[in-house]
Amino acid sequence: xxxxxxxxxxxxxxxxxxxxxxxxxxxxxxxxxxxxxxxxxxxxxxxxxxxxxxxxxxxxxxxxxxxxxxxxxxxxxxxxxxxxxxxxxxxxxxxxxxxxxxxxxxxxxxxxxxxxxxxxxxxxxxxxxxxxxxxxxxxxxxxxxxxxxxxxxxxxxxxxxxxxxxxxxxxxxxxxxxxxxxxxxxxxxxxxxxxxxxxxxxxxxxxxxxxxxxxxxxxxxxxxxxxxxx
Numbered sequence: 001x002x003x004x005x006x007x008x009x010x011x012x013x014x015x016x017x018x019x020x021x022x023x024x025x026x027x028x029x030x031x032x033x034x035x036x037x038x039x040x041x042x043x044x045x046x047x048x049x050x051x052x053x054x055x056x057x058x059x060x061x062x063x064x065x066x067x068x069x070x071x072x073x074x075x076x077x078x079x080x081x082x083x084x085x086x087x088x089x090x091x092x093x094x095x096x097x098x099x100x101x102x103x104x105x106x107x108x109x110x111x112x113x114x115x116x117x118x119x120x121x122x123x124x125x126x127x128x129x130x131x132x133x134x135x136x137x138x139x140x141x142x143x144x145x146x147x148x149x150x151x152x153x154x155x156x157x158x159x160x161x162x163x164x165x166x167x168x169x170x171x172x173x174x175x176x177x178x179x180x181x182x183x184x185x186x187x188x189x190x191x192x193x194x195x196x197x198x199x200x201x202x203x204x205x206x207x208x209x210x211x212x213x214x215x216x217x218x219x220x221x222x223x224x225x226x227x228x229x230x
Contacts, residue, residue: 011057013085013106013193014141016219022085022103022142024057025191029081029110029131030178033171033197050173050181053127055110055195059137064109064221067135068229069207073113076225078205079198080156080164080213082149083108084175085142089189098179101188104142105149107213107221108195109156111136114204134229137195140221148175152216154199159210166199168215173197 012021031051061067070076087103110131117130151169155162173181178196182188205211205225213221 011060013060013062013139015104016141016143018144023191024060024193027055027057027059027137027193027195028182029053029055029195030173030197033173033178034166034199035170035172050178052182053131055132055137059132059134061135061138061223062141064138064140064223066224066226067111067138068226069205070111070113070133070136071229072129073115075113075115076205077112077114077202078156078158078163078211079110079112079202080154080215080221081108081110081195081198082154082168082175082215082218083139083142084148084179084194084196086179086188086192086194087146087190089187090179090183091187093180093183095174095176095180098183099148099176100146101179102146102148102175103190104144105215105218106140106142106193107215107218108137108139108193109211109213109221109223110195110198111138112202138221138223139193140219143218148179149215149217150174154215155213156201157212158203158205162201163203164199164201170199171197 083106088101156164211223
């Protein structure tokens with residue numbers, strides 16, 4: 001009998017009100033999908049095709065809680081996002097068909113080592129060190145819902161002060177459009193999460209800061225920034 005050399009646990013996110021877990025195989029992220037955020041990052045918010053980066057599934061922190069201040073950075077930023085979980089296979093589909101692939105939604109944080117991201121960007125290199133690192137993707141339990149969310153308030157507070165505020169309707173590319181576009185390049189399906197972008201107002205956090213993210217109808221994601229990882 002073939003056996004693994006060492007044990008591995010499959011990353012998974014709870015489903016609200018259910019005993020079952022949603023197993024995660026991939027985490028896609030959409031860059032600069034709100035016009036205000038695109039401007040604050042120095043870009044022109046046009047409807048050019050969306051672009052993506054990814055996080056490893058083991059970056060997920062289901063339920064939030066305390067996360068360590070990331071190592072090797074002096075500029076850790078918050079980015080609040082609507083997260084879409086897929087529940088049906090799709091490949092090279094239209095937005096109308098893509099809408100039927102939605103399993104549910106969650107509130108997520110895309111924590112970013114901004115200094116490392118910008119250093120890579122300025123050299124034309126990938127963003128992996130700035131985006132994909134341990135505990136960089138806190139997420140609430142997934143709330144089932146087959147209809148894609150197209151509007152609703154999204155916000156983030158840091159120590160009780162509003163830092164980010166917008167509406168899902170402000171996204172340059174809607175949830176069905178994102179899924180359809182991404183499906184031109186990947187066979188998407190159950191186990192795929194998509195972080196759909198963040199509104200303007202991103203900024204730095206420090207150890208001890210308390211973050212509270214909200215997406216209308218999806219509840220709250222509470223995160224405390226702990227000491228630097230040892």
